[in-house]
Amino acid sequence: MTGFVEPEPGHDTVPWWEALAEGQLTVPTCDDCRRRFFPPQPYCPHCGSTSAQLQPHAGDGTVYSWVVVHRAFAEEFAGDVPYGIVAVDLDGGGRLVGRFSGDPGLLRDGLPVTAEIEGVADFGILWFRPHDEEGTR
Amino acid sequence: MSSSRPSFAGNTAIAGVGYTELTRNSGRSVLAQAVEACRAAIDHAGLEPDQVDGIVSYSVLNDSVLGQAVAAGLGGVELSYAVDLNLGGQAPCHAVALAAMAVDAGLAENVLVYRALNGRSALRIGSTSYASPTSEFRYPIGFGAYPQYIAMWARRYLVETGGTAEDLGAIVLAQRAYAERNPRAIVRNPITMDEYLAMPYVVDPFRRADCTSEVDGACAVLVTSRDRARDLRQRPAVIDSAAWVTPRCSGLDMADLFMWPDWSRNCHSYLADQLWERASVSRAEVDFAEIYDCFSAVVPMALEGLGMCERGAAPGFVADGRTGPDGPLPVNTHGGLLSEGYLHGMNTLAEAVLQIQGNEGERQLQRNDVALVTSGALMDGSALVLVGE
Numbered sequence: 197m198t199g200f201v202e203p204e205p206g207h208d209t210v211p212w213w214e215a216l217a218e219g220q221l222t223v224p225t226c227d228d229c230r231r232r233f234f235p236p237q238p239y240c241p242h243c244g245s246t247s248a249q250l251q252p253h254a255g256d257g258t259v260y261s262w263v264v265v266h267r268a269f270a271e272e273f274a275g276d277v278p279y280g281i282v283a284v285d286l287d288g289g290g291r292l293v294g295r296f297s298g299d300p301g302l303l304r305d306g307l308p309v310t311a312e313i314e315g316v317a318d319f320g321i322l323w324f325r326p327h328d329e330e331g332t333r
Numbered sequence: 334m335s336s337s338r339p340s341f342a343g344n345t346a347i348a349g350v351g352y353t354e355l356t357r358n359s360g361r362s363v364l365a366q367a368v369e370a371c372r373a374a375i376d377h378a379g380l381e382p383d384q385v386d387g388i389v390s391y392s393v394l395n396d397s398v399l400g401q402a403v404a405a406g407l408g409g410v411e412l413s414y415a416v417d418l419n420l421g422g423q424a425p426c427h428a429v430a431l432a433a434m435a436v437d438a439g440l441a442e443n444v445l446v447y448r449a450l451n452g453r454s455a456l457r458i459g460s461t462s463y464a465s466p467t468s469e470f471r472y473p474i475g476f477g478a479y480p481q482y483i484a485m486w487a488r489r490y491l492v493e494t495g496g497t498a499e500d501l502g503a504i505v506l507a508q509r510a511y512a513e514r515n516p517r518a519i520v521r522n523p524i525t526m527d528e529y530l531a532m533p534y535v536v537d538p539f540r541r542a543d544c545t546s547e548v549d550g551a552c553a554v555l556v557t558s559r560d561r562a563r564d565l566r567q568r569p570a571v572i573d574s575a576a577w578v579t580p581r582c583s584g585l586d587m588a589d590l591f592m593w594p595d596w597s598r599n600c601h602s603y604l605a606d607q608l609w610e611r612a613s614v615s616r617a618e619v620d621f622a623e624i625y626d627c628f629s630a631v632v633p634m635a636l637e638g639l640g641m642c643e644r645g646a647a648p649g650f651v652a653d654g655r656t657g658p659d660g661p662l663p664v665n666t667h668g669g670l671l672s673e674g675y676l677h678g679m680n681t682l683a684e685a686v687l688q689i690q691g692n693e694g695e696r697q698l699q700r701n702d703v704a705l706v707t708s709g710a711l712m713d714g715s716a717l718v719l720v721g722e
Contacts, residue, residue, distance in 0.1 A: 199475050200473055200474075201462070201472050201473050201475075201477070202473065203469035203470075203472070203473045204464070204469060205469060206466075206469075209469060209470075213469075233591075233592060234470075234591045234592070235467050235469075235470050235585070235589070235591060237585060241582065241584075241592055260489065260596070261485045261486070261488045261489040261492070261596055262485070262488060263481055263484040263485050263488060263536050263537060263538070264534065264536065264537035265475060265476075265481060265536050265537075266533060266534040266535060266536060266537060267534075267535045267536065268475065269460045269461075269462065269475075269477060269478040269480075269481070270462050270472065270475065270477060270478075272475070273475035276475060278534075278537075279475065281474065281475065281476045281481065281485075283485055283596070291591055291592075292591070293470070293471065293474070293476055293591070294474060295474050295475070300537075305492045319473065321473070321474060322474065
């Protein structure tokens with residue numbers, strides 16, 4: 197079982213987690229300047245607008261940076277090491293961080309990946325898998 | 334942004350430095366250590382506790398004590414200026430600037446700046462997942478601690494500069510060489526590149542030696558006017574320039590890195606212009622640099638961001654020995670936070686002052702007139718230029 201620590205969403209973030217729990221990745225998108233941002237927050241950090249929507253996203257993107265965790269800092273992940281964490285630039289803009297489901301040895305700059313959401317409790321774990329099926333677990 | 338020279342620059346100075354012992358388990362309260370370091374800084378300057386009328390401190394997650402508690406511990410001194418910042422490693426240079434501003438504005442005459450914590454035996458910030466406005470997007474997936482965040486930035490730095498594991502190792506080796514000469518350092522054993530490369534990863538690309546050691550302890554400096562400092566016990570370290578920056582896209586908290594566009598450049602790339610425009614000296618006149626280094630990769634990011642090295646050139650500069658004691662730009666002459674221990678950069682700043690004062694024993698630099706000091710590793714941060722009187 198994948199390590200997981202339950203988040204404690206606040207006023208600004210509950211809807212994002214609810215969508216993820218339903219299997220839908222979303223990215224806050226400003227109604228005024230049309231730019232994406234993350235995390236969900238009450239004002240657009242690009243232009244200050246109060247009007248934004250959680251736009252569904254297919255989850256395709258490329259790896260911008262990554263680490264491989266060899267020592268767990270929280271006991272929930274002690275059984276997972278070594279595991280990869282990737283920062284992914286989503287197609288069309290926006291950067292998210294998720295678990296990497298492929299062999300960490302595959303990780304490189306620009307690796308194409310797709311999001312997959314694992315349901316857990318009332319939340320979801322955001323995974324990214326490499327497009328090369330050979331690399332998936 | 335204003336780039337004219339602030340009035341405290343050139344008119345204020347650091348006059349004293351105080352430390353407690355740095356340990357892995359102090360067995361003492363944070364208050365006891367804070368007051369000890371502050372008393373030591375006052376004494377080092379040649380002042381008496383009742384001459385202190387201002388205190389600036391910083392802390393994370395209530396791991397320190399308030400300035401009012403230190404004022405009580407100094408025998409009940411009255412403060413006309415008190416600031417307790419909720420900041421970590423970005424703070425020390427900024428805290429000194431706030432103290433200098435108060436002195437220059439006439440709000441206080443002698444202002445202590447301190448950092449005190451049981452950072453090893455109590456809350457360990459480097460390995461703790463703690464709640465912040467955006468932590469819910471990090472810790473649920475096992476991405477919840479500073480070594481992991483800064484390793485992400487280190488990776489991107491290595492990608493963009495074509496860097497290697499040896500590039501990070503070079504920084505570790507160079508700083509360990511200084512630590513051999515620093516009795517205060519908590520990690521003093523020398524290390525070879527082969528030994529470095531053989532160490533297991535904590536979070537790839539960081540090995541244990543790329544990470545600072547958390548410690549218990551306290552460190553303080555005393556800020557006063559340049560004129561008063563001239564009459565005190567030590568050579569004044571004149572505050573020549575200071576800058577703080579919270580760049581656009583700094584996010585909602587200290588570790589909210591999602592909006593930051595370029596993870597290979599940190600705050601120092603953004604405050605460099607202000608720092609140098611406000612200074613009376615140029616980059617070329619810097620004799621040595623004390624660079625905040627909670628992790629090895631922060632050193633090249635800061636040196637390059639501040640224009641001390643070309644982009645991507647800092648690791649080679651270090652590997653070639655150019656940051657050693659006889660090089661053109663000695664860097665982290667105490668062994669850095671990597672070796673001396675993690676007092677959240679207050680000790681980085683204190684080392685610069687001690688070098689300028691000129692009593693550093695076997696690690697004393699010959700050229701010690703102009704120091705560059707940095708605070709911070711990620712989005713926001715601060716820096717100082719100090720010049721010996």
